[in-house]
Amino acid sequence: MPAKKTSTKKTAKPVVKKQVRAASKAAASKGKAETVVAEPAAPPAPKPMEVKLTAAKGRPMLQWVGKKPLSRVTAFPAQLAETFDPSGELATANGASKTGNLYYGDNKEVLAHLLANGCRGKVDLIYIDPPFDSGADYVRKVTLRGKSALAKLEGESYSLGEQVQYTDIWANDNYLQFMYERLILLKELMSEDGFLFLHLNLDRSHYCKSLCDEVFSPDCFHNQIIWKRTAAHADTQGVGNVHDVILVYSKSAEAKLKKTFVPYSPEYIESHYSLADADGRKYQLVDLTAPGPRKGLMYEFKGVWPPTGRVWSTLPDKMDALDKAGRVVITAEGRPRKKQYLDEMSGMPVHDLWDDVHPVNSQALEATGYPTQKSEALLSRIVDLGSNIGGIVLDCFIGSGTTAAVAQKLGRRWIGCDINKGAIQTTSKRLQGIIREQLAEQEQAAAKAKGDLFGGESTDKNVHATPAAFSFRSHRVNDYDMAIQHNEAVALACEHIGVQRTKTDSYFDGTQGKRLVKIIPFNHPLSPTDLEQLKGELKAREKEERDILLVCLGKELACESWLAEWSRLRKRGDVPNKIEVIELRTDPKYGKFMTHAPASAKVSVKRKGSELHVNLEDFISPTIIERLDSQDSRLFKAHVTDWRFLVDCVMIDPAYNGLSFNIALTDLPEKKTDLVNGCYTLPAPEGKTTVAVKIVDMLGEEVVILAEV
Numbered sequence: 001m002p003a004k005k006t007s008t009k010k011t012a013k014p015v016v017k018k019q020v021r022a023a024s025k026a027a028a029s030k031g032k033a034e035t036v037v038a039e040p041a042a043p044p045a046p047k048p049m050e051v052k053l054t055a056a057k058g059r060p061m062l063q064w065v066g067k068k069p070l071s072r073v074t075a076f077p078a079q080l081a082e083t084f085d086p087s088g089e090l091a092t093a094n095g096a097s098k099t100g101n102l103y104y105g106d107n108k109e110v111l112a113h114l115l116a117n118g119c120r121g122k123v124d125l126i127y128i129d130p131p132f133d134s135g136a137d138y139v140r141k142v143t144l145r146g147k148s149a150l151a152k153l154e155g156e157s158y159s160l161g162e163q164v165q166y167t168d169i170w171a172n173d174n175y176l177q178f179m180y181e182r183l184i185l186l187k188e189l190m191s192e193d194g195f196l197f198l199h200l201n202l203d204r205s206h207y208c209k210s211l212c213d214e215v216f217s218p219d220c221f222h223n224q225i226i227w228k229r230t231a232a233h234a235d236t237q238g239v240g241n242v243h244d245v246i247l248v249y250s251k252s253a254e255a256k257l258k259k260t261f262v263p264y265s266p267e268y269i270e271s272h273y274s275l276a277d278a279d280g281r282k283y284q285l286v287d288l289t290a291p292g293p294r295k296g297l298m299y300e301f302k303g304v305w306p307p308t309g310r311v312w313s314t315l316p317d318k319m320d321a322l323d324k325a326g327r328v329v330i331t332a333e334g335r336p337r338k339k340q341y342l343d344e345m346s347g348m349p350v351h352d353l354w355d356d357v358h359p360v361n362s363q364a365l366e367a368t369g370y371p372t373q374k375s376e377a378l379l380s381r382i383v384d385l386g387s388n389i390g391g392i393v394l395d396c397f398i399g400s401g402t403t404a405a406v407a408q409k410l411g412r413r414w415i416g417c418d419i420n421k422g423a424i425q426t427t428s429k430r431l432q433g434i435i436r437e438q439l440a441e442q443e444q445a446a447a448k449a450k451g452d453l454f455g456g457e458s459t460d461k462n463v464h465a466t467p468a469a470f471s472f473r474s475h476r477v478n479d480y481d482m483a484i485q486h487n488e489a490v491a492l493a494c495e496h497i498g499v500q501r502t503k504t505d506s507y508f509d510g511t512q513g514k515r516l517v518k519i520i521p522f523n524h525p526l527s528p529t530d531l532e533q534l535k536g537e538l539k540a541r542e543k544e545e546r547d548i549l550l551v552c553l554g555k556e557l558a559c560e561s562w563l564a565e566w567s568r569l570r571k572r573g574d575v576p577n578k579i580e581v582i583e584l585r586t587d588p589k590y591g592k593f594m595t596h597a598p599a600s601a602k603v604s605v606k607r608k609g610s611e612l613h614v615n616l617e618d619f620i621s622p623t624i625i626e627r628l629d630s631q632d633s634r635l636f637k638a639h640v641t642d643w644r645f646l647v648d649c650v651m652i653d654p655a656y657n658g659l660s661f662n663i664a665l666t667d668l669p670e671k672k673t674d675l676v677n678g679c680y681t682l683p684a685p686e687g688k689t690t691v692a693v694k695i696v697d698m699l700g701e702e703v704v705i706l707a708e709v
């Protein structure tokens, strides 16, 4: 049965959600029986819960303007949005408790939700790589799929331009309050012997160390790891900065990090293990003495006494045993030394200077294109150091999903969270790929074991740890469909209205001419509460006489009387600032960029015996076309000859329950030059079923098509 539907989700440009929903409802009411709004059913009425927190009472305490303690938070319920369970293990209680969990939302709310839902004191390792207060917008380069779509013209790759993934522009004090609150919440989630690895750059690390001392106490500080993330640049003026800082804290002062070793570097081996036996076995000669005096260790060995002030490092019988095993060499100076073989050593104990862990190479298989992606090598070391197999690893700034990917590979359970839908999509795709590979490996190993007459354990050192689970769930905490694109929306609004961004003001977003500009978050209309906040802000800045421009999507009716009263006060000379409001939704001059034409797809779904045949026949994304057209319409016409250039991945749930999307099939070509297939065959569930087909385009916009067969 053919099915055609409009988009329900959007990540490319700000969406006027009410308009999109209204359009969907209108389509449904026109009697298109097969066109179903594929949003998860309305969540149960949220039952917020108050979560109590232990106050931070460490010393010293850092002070900043507007520092507020955090002694309680409100926890909202989460809605299950997607499940990935190719092996069907989630149906079992064991599977459900070990599965990975990915949360889409502001981490303050997600952490509160976790605290209210049984995770207090359960997390063994937290790695976070928060925004650094760098004053930058982090963007991802977006390209189309396919060889010809990627063809170069005049040296330029065929790209959709840049998409803001997240903004890292804060007023100083806001950043500290933001981090302070998250650290307090994270501490509550940590198990008694749990660890936090906090990844920062040089500008913020000293402030955050003070915050951690306050929240955890200085007794819980373990290390300040220096990670060399880049080589020096030739054009650097003065002393180049090539490292980040990773602070390590534990929940309790008694917790101990695992002793971990890393392989010796080739340079170390060359300088320390230059000697070899006839069979090539490398060794070095090590001292057999120790500082004295010590009982039982001062004796004559082969006519030699230890030098003054020293004793032998081992008892006489052990020394004889070493000698008998050919492990004692008498040097030219007549001193006994021990042969220490390279192959018997565990490697170099990990220290706090990490210059041997490389960042992600843009050509590497693990590269996702997400800005600020950290390497799996870095996370492997951290996960190894701070947790055991089966332990819970949490990253609430998950970005491209590196922490979850490594935890999954190293047999840990994981929890990830991000406020950016692009990050959630990238992480979900990455984890789907890893889990499918792990299942294939497991199948191969099982097949091999069957044919192995002797059975037994594998001796292959490269075999990965057994995964804690072969599944994960994605949830939403609060409705961020709108809020996620706040960053991109603010950037766009500033660009269209000509606002100069201000990085140092804790309240205003920028200036336009002589006016101060405040952009009201696009997840709610301007309300009298926002206006009262503005009034409070102006009251605190006695000498501020500049006029104010408020930019919002729309405003509540009650704002009219508030603004009228403000004008009256101004005319009377009580307040100096004129307030003007731009409502983007209706503003004839500035509002145009807010309109969004949703993507659409044409899909046919047929049942043939015990099989489902799903054919994706067409996909149209007005947003992508608009972006391409704005670059060069010749390029568009020359290269975009196939709808599949626009599609990043296709997912199918053959038995959609109307609540969450269970990913049974994913078509996500690994290489950017490859296209999705578009034709899929999968086992048909028995009886009448709703098939959901989710298509994600190259800008992250999702279209979900439902068909009953």
Ligand SMILES: C[S@@+](CC[C@H](N)C(=O)[O-])C[C@H]1O[C@@H](n2cnc3c(N)ncnc32)[C@H](O)[C@@H]1O
Residues within 6 Å of the ligand: 105, 106, 107, 108, 129, 130, 131, 165, 166, 370, 371, 372, 373, 374, 375, 396, 397, 398, 399, 400, 401, 402, 403, 417, 418, 419, 420, 423
């Ligand atoms: C530096 S990146 C993390 C990169 C990650 N370590 C990786 O390897 O890809 C920081 C991430 O924090 C996210 N973020 C910023 N503020 C957030 C918040 N309040 N809640 C959740 N995530 C947030 C951003 O969207 C961004 O993806």
